[in-house]
Amino acid sequence: MTTRMPAVDVVLVGFGWTAAILAQELTEAGLEVLALERGGWRDTPTHFPPTFAPDELRYYWRHEMFQETALETQTFRNNANQTALPIRRWGSYLPGIGVGGAGVHWNGQTFRFLPSDFLAKSHNEERYGTLPEDMTVQDYPVTYDELEPHFDRFDKLCGISGRAGNLRGQTQEGGNPFEGWRSDEYPNPPMEMTFSQDRFEASARNMGLNPFPAPSANLSRAYTNPLGLQLAPCSYCGFCEKFGCGNYSKSSPQTTIIPVLMKKPNFTLRTYCDVLHVDKDRDGTRATGVTYIDVHGQLHEQPAQIVILCGYQLSNTRLMMLSGIGEIYDPRTGEGQVGKNYAYQVMSGVDIFFENEYTNQFAGAGALGMVVDDYNGDNFDHSGLGFIGGAYIASWTTNARPIESHAVPEGTPEWGSAWKRAVKDNFLKSNSLSVHGASMAYRQNYLDLDPTYRDRYGRPLMRMTYDFTANDRSLSEYITPIAADLARGMGGREIKVNNLGVPYDIKPYQTTHNTGGTIMGATPADSVVNRYLQSWDLHNVFVMGAGAFPQNAGYNPTSTVAALTYWSAQAIRDQYLRDPGPLVQA
Amino acid sequence: MRSLTLTAAVFGLLAPVAVAQELVLSQIERGRYLTTAANCAGCHTDHANDGPPFGGGYALETPFGAIVSPNITFDHATGIGSWSPDDFWAALHEGVRKDGAQLYPAMPYPYFTRMPREDVDAIYDYLSTIEPVTAEIVPEADLPAVLRIRAAVRGWNLLHFDQGVFTPDPDRSPEWNRGAYLVQGPLHCGGCHTGKNLLGGDQANEYLRGGMLENWHAPSIRGGANGGIAHWSAGEIVTFLKAGRNRHTGAMSRMGEVVALSTQHLTDDDLVAIATYLLSLDDEERAPAEGASEPRTAAGAAIYFDNCAACHKTDGSGVPHMFAVLDGSNKLNADDPTTVIRIILEGAQARPTAARPTPFSMPAYHWKLDDDEIADLVSYLRSAWSNRAGPVSSADVADLRELLLK
Numbered sequence: 001m002t003t004r005m006p007a008v009d010v011v012l013v014g015f016g017w018t019a020a021i022l023a024q025e026l027t028e029a030g031l032e033v034l035a036l037e038r039g040g041w042r043d044t045p046t047h048f049p050p051t052f053a054p055d056e057l058r059y060y061w062r063h064e065m066f067q068e069t070a071l072e073t074q075t076f077r078n079n080a081n082q083t084a085l086p087i088r089r090w091g092s093y094l095p096g097i098g099v100g101g102a103g104v105h106w107n108g109q110t111f112r113f114l115p116s117d118f119l120a121k122s123h124n125e126e127r128y129g130t131l132p133e134d135m136t137v138q139d140y141p142v143t144y145d146e147l148e149p150h151f152d153r154f155d156k157l158c159g160i161s162g163r164a165g166n167l168r169g170q171t172q173e174g175g176n177p178f179e180g181w182r183s184d185e186y187p188n189p190p191m192e193m194t195f196s197q198d199r200f201e202a203s204a205r206n207m208g209l210n211p212f213p214a215p216s217a218n219l220s221r222a223y224t225n226p227l228g229l230q231l232a233p234c235s236y237c238g239f240c241e242k243f244g245c246g247n248y249s250k251s252s253p254q255t256t257i258i259p260v261l262m263k264k265p266n267f268t269l270r271t272y273c274d275v276l277h278v279d280k281d282r283d284g285t286r287a288t289g290v291t292y293i294d295v296h297g298q299l300h301e302q303p304a305q306i307v308i309l310c311g312y313q314l315s316n317t318r319l320m321m322l323s324g325i326g327e328i329y330d331p332r333t334g335e336g337q338v339g340k341n342y343a344y345q346v347m348s349g350v351d352i353f354f355e356n357e358y359t360n361q362f363a364g365a366g367a368l369g370m371v372v373d374d375y376n377g378d379n380f381d382h383s384g385l386g387f388i389g390g391a392y393i394a395s396w397t398t399n400a401r402p403i404e405s406h407a408v409p410e411g412t413p414e415w416g417s418a419w420k421r422a423v424k425d426n427f428l429k430s431n432s433l434s435v436h437g438a439s440m441a442y443r444q445n446y447l448d449l450d451p452t453y454r455d456r457y458g459r460p461l462m463r464m465t466y467d468f469t470a471n472d473r474s475l476s477e478y479i480t481p482i483a484a485d486l487a488r489g490m491g492g493r494e495i496k497v498n499n500l501g502v503p504y505d506i507k508p509y510q511t512t513h514n515t516g517g518t519i520m521g522a523t524p525a526d527s528v529v530n531r532y533l534q535s536w537d538l539h540n541v542f543v544m545g546a547g548a549f550p551q552n553a554g555y556n557p558t559s560t561v562a563a564l565t566y567w568s569a570q571a572i573r574d575q576y577l578r579d580p581g582p583l584v585q586a
Numbered sequence: 587m588r589s590l591t592l593t594a595a596v597f598g599l600l601a602p603v604a605v606a607q608e609l610v611l612s613q614i615e616r617g618r619y620l621t622t623a624a625n626c627a628g629c630h631t632d633h634a635n636d637g638p639p640f641g642g643g644y645a646l647e648t649p650f651g652a653i654v655s656p657n658i659t660f661d662h663a664t665g666i667g668s669w670s671p672d673d674f675w676a677a678l679h680e681g682v683r684k685d686g687a688q689l690y691p692a693m694p695y696p697y698f699t700r701m702p703r704e705d706v707d708a709i710y711d712y713l714s715t716i717e718p719v720t721a722e723i724v725p726e727a728d729l730p731a732v733l734r735i736r737a738a739v740r741g742w743n744l745l746h747f748d749q750g751v752f753t754p755d756p757d758r759s760p761e762w763n764r765g766a767y768l769v770q771g772p773l774h775c776g777g778c779h780t781g782k783n784l785l786g787g788d789q790a791n792e793y794l795r796g797g798m799l800e801n802w803h804a805p806s807i808r809g810g811a812n813g814g815i816a817h818w819s820a821g822e823i824v825t826f827l828k829a830g831r832n833r834h835t836g837a838m839s840r841m842g843e844v845v846a847l848s849t850q851h852l853t854d855d856d857l858v859a860i861a862t863y864l865l866s867l868d869d870e871e872r873a874p875a876e877g878a879s880e881p882r883t884a885a886g887a888a889i890y891f892d893n894c895a896a897c898h899k900t901d902g903s904g905v906p907h908m909f910a911v912l913d914g915s916n917k918l919n920a921d922d923p924t925t926v927i928r929i930i931l932e933g934a935q936a937r938p939t940a941a942r943p944t945p946f947s948m949p950a951y952h953w954k955l956d957d958d959e960i961a962d963l964v965s966y967l968r969s970a971w972s973n974r975a976g977p978v979s980s981a982d983v984a985d986l987r988e989l990l991l992k
Contacts, residue, residue, distance in 0.1 A: 045947030047934060050896060121627055222905050230944045232908050235896035247896055248908070248946065259943045 002291065002299040008034040008268075011290055011304035013275045013319065014311035016101020017558065018544035018565045020253035020261065021157075022225070022308055025569035027267045029577065034302065035267075035310075036292055038274040039098030043254055048244030052061065056403045065105045066090055067097045071118035074314060075450040076506045078467040086453050086461060091507040094242065095312050099271065100253040102312065102512065102551035103558075107241040107366030107398060108217030108250050110160050111555035112151050112563070113160045114377040115144035115180045118438070119356055120551055123378060124388045131388070131584050134443040135471065136341055137551045138416045141522045141531035141584075142567065144180045152183050152567035154559055155215075159223035159231050162186035162215035163365075174531045176212040176371070178379045191220045191234065196352075196359045196431035197370040200395035203489030214368030214394060215559075217251040225261045227451030228237075238399035240366025250420070251365070269474055269481070273300070276305050276457065278323040278541060287325075287541045293457070305580075306540050306572070309518075313547040317447050317517030318462040326537050327530050329446050331465075339447035342464065342553040346391065346437030346472045348480045348500045349409040352492040354429040361431065362400035365547045369396035372486070375479050376554045377438070387474035389438030391554045393483045395490075396434055400427065407432060431490075433483045438554035440471045447517045467504045476500040518547035520564075523586060530584040533564060536577075539582045590940065610711070617712025620705050623856075624772040625848035626713075629655045633843075641719040646692050647800045649786060653692045657721035660714050664721045672944055674710040675703060680749060688743070691786060697774035700752040700767065746787030758866075762826055765863030766881070768856060769794075773848070773917055778804035794867060796920050801989060803924040805916040806861055810868035814911065815914030823861035824854065829941035833906040835915065836928070838944060842937030850939045875976030877969030879963075882977065886966025893951065902971045913971035923978045926987050930960055952991055957983040 010026050012019040015037035058064050067073075067090075075084035096102035116123045118140040127130055154160075164185045165175025190213030193201075197213075204211040204585040218234040225231070227550035234249040248255055261267050265315075272295035279288045281303065289303035309316040320338045321328055364460055371377055376390040399405055406431045408422040481497055487495045501508070513580050520528025521580055524536035535541040544565050546557045553560075621627070632643040632655075642657035660667040666674065666684075673684040681688060681695035687693055698706075701842065752771055754763040769775045778799045781792030796806040806814025809823065818834060819827075825832040827849035832844060837845040849857070877883065891900065898904050902913035912918060917925050933950035936942075955963065957980040967979035 045933070045945075045949060049933075049947065049949035051893075051949040051951060222908060228941065228943050230942065230946070231907055232905050237896060248944070255944070259938060260944055263938075263943070511987070541909065 002301050005300050005302045007303035007305075008032045009304065010034070010306045010308060011036060011302055012308050012310045013212065013278075013290060014038070014101065014309070014465070015099050015269060015271075016096070016310065016312075017103040017253055017562060019308075019310035020100075020103075021550055021562060021565045022035070022310065022569050023261050023267055024257050025566070025573065027264050029573045030266070031306075031577075032266045033268070034304070036273040036275055036290070036302070037099055037269065037271050037582075039104075040271050040459070041269075042099045042104060043258075044248060046247060048246050050246030053241040053244055053246035054237060056239075056401045056505050059105070059244075060401065060404055063090065063094070065096055065098060065244070066241065066343050068097045072455050073333070075453050075461050075463045076391035077463070077465055078503050079444060082467055084450055084453075084463045084465070086292060086450075087506060092505065092510045093512040094509070095141050095512070096312055099269070100258070100541045103252045104149060104244045104254065105240075105242050106217075106250075106558060107556075109367040109369075109556040110155070110158065110162075110215045110217045110559045111392075112180060112215075112552045113144070113555055113560045114178065114379070116149075116378045117438075117553040117555075118142065118144050120388070120553075124382075128382055128388065129380065132470075135469075136441045136443050137388075138341075138441075138519075138521055140550060141520055142564070147560075147563045147567055148181065148183055150563035150570075151559060153205070153250075153317060153566050154277050155184075155185050155561075157225055157227070157256050158217045159187045159219055159225055160215050160217055160221035160251070161188040161213075163548040165212055174212065176373050177210050178373045179242070186215065188220045188223055190214075190235070191218060191368045192367060194360065194363065194368070194397050195357065196361070196395050196397050197368070199431075200370045200433070200486065201492040203486050203491075204370070204372050206489055207486060209374045209486075211370045211372050214367050214369040214371045216365065216369075217558075218245075218367050219249050219251075220366040225256055227257065229256055229259060231255055236363045236368065238362050238364040238401065240398065257517045263398075270294075275319065276322070276459070278319065278325060278538075280323070280325075280538065285538065295336065298472050303383050306542070306576075307538075308542045308544065310544050313517060313545050314447075314462065314516050315579040316543050316545055316547050318449075319530065320543065321462065322340050322459055324537060325347055325541060328448050330448075331443050331446055334443065335532075337519070337526070339462075339517050340528075341441035341519045341550055342445050342447045343439040343441050343515045343549065344466065344504075345439050345511045345513040346435075346468065346476050346500060346554060347510050347538065348435040348445075348476050348483070349498045350433045350435075350480070350487040351409075351496040351498065352431050352433070352482045352487045352490050353407075353409050353426050353494050353496070354431075355493040357491075358428050359397070359431045360400075360428055361405070362428075363401050364397040366398050367396075368398065369394045371395075375482060385474065385478055385517070387471045387478070389440055389471070389554060391435045391437035391473060391475065391479045393479070393486060394434045394436065395431060397431065402427075402530055402537050407496070409494055417453045434489050435476070435480050435483045436511075436554055436556070437472070437475050437479065440469065441516060441551040442471075445469070468500060472499065473502060513546070513552060514548040515546040515552040515557065518543045518545075519550045520548040521550065530582070532575075532583045533568040534571075534576075534583050536582075536586060540580065542572070544568065601740040613708055614712050614715055616705075617708035617710070618851075620701075620709050621774055622848055622851045623755050623768065623842055624709070624774065626658065626709070626845050629692075630658045630844055631785045634698040638717070638719040640713065640716050642721050648690075648692055653690055657719065658713055659716050659718040659721075659722050660722065661718040665718055666713070667718060669710075671707050671710050675706050678706050678709075679703075679751075681743065682746065691746070694774040696747050696788065697771055697777065699747075699749050700771035701869075702751050705772070710928040725824070727959075737911075741967065746783075746785070759862070760864060761859045761862050764856065765859035765861070768860055769863055773860070775807065778833050779807050795869060796916075796922065798922065798924065800840070801924065801986070802928065803917070803920055804841070805920050805925065806869070807864055807916075808867040808869045809865035812871050813864075813867055814869075814919070815864070816869075817914055819867060820858060820861035823864060827852070828854070828939070829907075830937055830939040831907050831942055831946075833911070835910040835917075836908070836936040836947070838934035838936050842935070846937040850941070874974035875968075877974075878965035878977035882962045883966045883969060885959075886962035886964070887970070889955065889963045890966060890970075893955070894963075898912060902967075907942070912967055913973065915973070918967050918973050919975045921975065923975070923982065924986065926964055926967070927960060927978065927983055928990065930963065931983075931987055932990060952987065957981075957987065
């Protein structure tokens with residue numbers, strides 16, 4: 001039996017970064033907002049206080065903050081000729097669950113996409129000619145200039161620590177000279193750098209590159225955000241990604257929004273409520289709400305005027321498919337949009353081993369690093385290179401967590417006494433450069449519903465069909481050697497290059513930057529949502545998150561996801577509430 | 587002329603009513619303010635169980651047993667709906683209930699007696715506007731037999747109850763007098779911060795020098811020379827009472843509740859007055875206590891560095907407005923180490939206020955540090971930096987652990 005719940009103005013599906021931002025914005029506009037989160041309540045003192053937050057076994061190895069694959073997972077294959085199998089232990093990426101979402105256990109690397117990243121098709125075609133036919137990249141239907149105020153709001157919400165490189169068009173010494181213009185300086189100065197960053201910076205300058213301190217959501221100093229919430233200075237404990245911050249030093253929904261939100265009479269959060277599908281009216285022109293199942297197995301119908309999908313990119317895409325909103329993409333015909341343009345991130349790296357100098361990586365933070373952007377986006381001439389997009393190269397000092405991080409030199413056995421000796425010798429004397437590359441969308445990489453495997457409710461799992469592409473390989477083959485040169489310039493004893501693993505392997509962790517599937521675009525023929533993240537099919541459904549990215553840039557996605565959320569919230573407040581209907585005429 | 591006459595006539599009819607209404611409203615507003623200042627809701631609302639405002643039912647732990655607060659809404663059967671303003675005055679001024687029974691001094695009438703009749707009447711008028719609720723009849727307090735006889739309280743009163751309205755000191759500024767009135771009267775700060783004798787009465791020579799209540803040691807809040815908060819400025823006292831945290835520390839547990847329910851809602855003028863008064867209270871110079879022995883402080887320092895320094899900093903300087911400054915802390919320097927040991931054992935949460943909505947928390951260490959380790963740590967902290975208080979023993983920690991975590 002389904003219980004019909006009292007109607008609300010807005011229902012948010014999932015309660016991470018995007019939902020917290022929307023809840024704040026839309027309750028501010030006087031709306032009655034309900035968030036449904038399938039995981040549990042989480043907060044600093046109860047779930048990750050400093051007394052046990054740094055527990056690598058519990059959080060990293062046993063995945064305490066991630067979805068349980070026994071309850072829901074994806075199936076995976078590299079290409080359409082293979083049969084996809086379910087992922088039974090997360091590997092390449094780690095989808096989160098629970099209040100705050102991945103915003104609780106992210107590293108805090110908070111880059112904005114470049115202006116040209118929003119024009120991936122037109123900009124590159126103008127400069128380099130027609131793109132390959134099976135490369136399905138497209139321009140964002142929103143520009144950097146339009147998003148700038150929203151990027152700025154997120155920077156201030158979080159108290160991002162960094163140094164501007166482009167202040168209202170004026171290049172700033174020591175910042176990233178390639179970045180889009182910023183209306184304001186970062187709210188906080190950069191973090192304290194360590195030995196590795198100093199060496200990296202010197203090496204980059206020797207090579208004529210432009211190093212800059214990474215923008216960080218780990219706080220360089222005490223900060224009070226515009227909502228009055230306080231963040232403490234980071235203690236460089238080295239437990240960020242995959243961990244909650246016990247010291248109130250990492251921006252998360254918990255530290256920047258939720259305490260204010262929970263006090264509002266027009267906001268409600270229900271945890272352990274798993275949304276099964278979006279409900280539609282009889283003619284299929286609007287959503288009437290959502291149906292969810294609670295922890296007791298009880299079904300609930302939740303009527304709402306506006307339905308906003310705020311889950312992870314993979315969850316949102318699947319929920320669109322299971323709800324029958326839009327048409328599922330078919331790579332053979334190119335028809336259908338939901339699941340199209342799934343993209344990822346092209347990762348490689350270089351380890352550096354020092355002989356007598358200590359890097360002491362245990363004193364680190366998720367976004368403590370120096371970066372060069374000279375080979376990112378279209379910051380360099382791609383003529384004749386056979387690829388578009390680029391990567392940042394960074395010297396991060398994020399951690400020296402012993403279960404996860406123990407780089408050893410080339411030629412070290414993978415186990416046994418020689419391996420142990422190498423770990424011991426190098427544990428305090430190594431650093432890694434990260435090459436964090438863009439991922440262009442291709443016709444053959446996509447998401448759809450699996451024909452065989454189902455979840456505990458009998459609904460099809462989502463199937464991922466993905467492999468690295470010609471563009472990815474060329475990009476990585478061009479930029480990884482540059483990172484190796486940078487590494488050699490840091491003065492270590494030796495380096496070890498970790499190339500992009502081809503074909504794409506779902507098992508080793510790479511990054512949780514999954515994008516596409518509910519992409520934004522200029523027309524219903526090329527996208528799932530319009531420039532305001534509004535569904536082309538049901539005008540009162542909005543879809544947040546990196547699913548909107550038509551392709552992925554060479555940066556971490558959080559800041560762009562947040563800016564798009566603020567942008568969408570503004571459109572809902574200023575336009576949609578006044579005149580509910582499509583905000584862009586198809 | 588005709589219209590003018592008419593207007594006058596209308597005024598003549600309506601004006602007294604309007605004035606009366608205005609008076610009532612301002613009287614109720616005054617009552618609401620004083621009710622907040624006195625934090626009546628702190629005890630007379632059962633916050634833990636989402637009880638109705640002023641409906642009673644909150645169990646206050648005293649050294650003599652739990653006392654359940656009564657319903658003070660104007661319900662006739664179970665509240666104070668049948669009380670006249672005179673009855674209410676007798677309760678607050680003399681500690682005598684309408685039926686003639688003595689109130690237990692858990693009801694802070696020894697402080698409320700300083701309030702003048704017009705302030706007490708204002709509280710009465712305000713409470714009369716609260717939605718009356720029917721409460722369960724409160725059972726007689728679960729007290730030892732000798733104290734269960736309310737008549738015994740009469741004897742207590744003879745010893746400890748100095749009845750009488752606050753009299754301003756003509757040699758002091760109006761601001762100082764306002765602060766003294768608030769602190770001694772409605773705010774009843776001494777209820778926690780003044781040392782008590784064995785019968786629970788204020789010790790005259792311990793005024794605001796720190797006291798024990800419900801297994802918390804409320805620190806000295808004397809702000810003059812040698813006082814517990816002598817290093818606080820007036821502005822810092824105001825900020826603490828307004829925002830719940832200042833450069834030195836944050837309000838947690840009971841004081842967190844007081845700030846959240848009461849002091850954050852007071853006017854800045856009143857908070858400044860309170861600060862002015864507290865800063866005038868000097869204390870005797872205390873001989874620095876002998877610190878702990880070297881091996882214990884060395885162990886304590888190591889425990890501190892591993893467990894505490896990330897937030898409180900290696901030099902005890904904390905993070906102002908977030909994590910307490912330990913160097914010079916009035917809690918660490920108190921003779922009685924209970925609060926410090928308790929916060930380490932149980933952890934504590936800062937109460938969010940309008941000005942500072944982040945609910946910062948100190949985590950619990952009872953499962954992580956044993957009695958010896960906590961004793962070493964506290965002994966170290968009490969003698970580190972500028973702190974000059976004596977060591978604590980493992981037995982001190984064990985006793986409190988037993989009491990709190992049994």
